[in-house]
Amino acid sequence: MHFQEIIHHYGYFGVFLIILVEAIGFPFPAETTLTLSGIEWSKGVFHLVPVWLAGCLGNLIGSAIAYMIGWYLGRPIVLYFGKFIGITPPSWMQQINGFSATSYGWYSSQSLSLAFASSFHTSLASIV
Template sequence: MLLHILEQYGYFGLFGLLFLGIVGLPLPDETLLTFVGVLIQKGHMAYVPAFLAAFLGSSVGITLSYLIGRLLGRSAVERLGRFLHLTEERLEKVERYMERYGRFALFFGYFVPGLRHVTALTAGFGQMNYRIFAPFAYGGALVWVLTFLLLGQAVGHQWRHIEEMLYPFRYWIGTLVVLSLGTPFLWRFFSHRRKAAQESGEDSQEQE
C-alpha cells in the first residue's frame, strides 16, 4: 500500500503519509522513511526533495497535534482518543513523561513508536508556549528524518531482511537511540540546574 502511494504520488505521497502518521494514524513511519532511503540509494528518488517532503510532512503533522491539544483541551483530546489510538492510561503516562523531561520529550519522542503525536498533544493542552515547542519539535523531526533516510541508504536492498530481524526489538532500539542522543543534552541540562541551585544557595548564605 505504502509503495503504491509513493509510486502514484511521489513526494506529495511521502508528505501526506508522514503527516497522517505523525497525527496519529497507525502507519509504520520508520519503515517508510527507511524504504525511501533505499529508493534514494537506488536512484528512484532524489535526496533533497525526499528529505524536504518527509521533514515538512512530519513538521506539519506535529504542529497539527499541538494545535489540537492547545485549542480543544484535554477533555476533547480524551474524547478523540479512540480515533487517535490514545487511551487515558497512555495519555497520563505521557503527561508524567512530559513533566519529567519537558521539551526534551518532544525532541526524542520521535524515536519511540507511538509517542510522537502524544507528546505534541500534551504540550498543546498543557499550554506550552509555541516558541518553546517549535525548536524542539522541528529539531526532533529533522534528526529523526535524517536518521532513517541515512539508514535506508546504508542498508540498501537488505532492508527487508534487517527490518524483519529488528522489528521485535523496535522499542528497545528506540530507547537506546533516545539515550544515545539525549544523554549529552540531559547532562548539560541537569548540570546547569545544579549549578544554578548552588549559586542560589550561596547567594542566600551571603544575604544571611
C-alpha cells in the first residue's frame, strides 16, 4: 500500500502512523506525508489542528520509542556488533565516561523536547 493511500484510507491516524514509523528509524517518507497532508488541508479534506497534532504526536511518540530502544538495547547491540570493528567493553566505558564528564550529557537529556520542536517546525513548514 502506497503511503498516499494510507493517508486517504486512514486519515489522521495514517498521518500519525507514518510519522511514528519514520521517527522510530524506518525509512519512510515523513516530510512527503506532511506535504501531502498540507495539500489535503488546503483542499478542505483535513483540518489544520488535527493534522498538526497527528504529526507532532507521531514524531514525539516515535522519538520516545527510538530513545527507549537505544536506552535498553543500545549497549548490548553495540558491544555485540562492535567486536567486529574493534569496540571492546573497556573502550566502550572509556567513551561513556568521557561523554559523561563533559557538558554534552545535558544535551542528550533534551533530545525529546527537541523532537517536539522539530516536528512542530516540519509540520508548519509543510502545511503553510
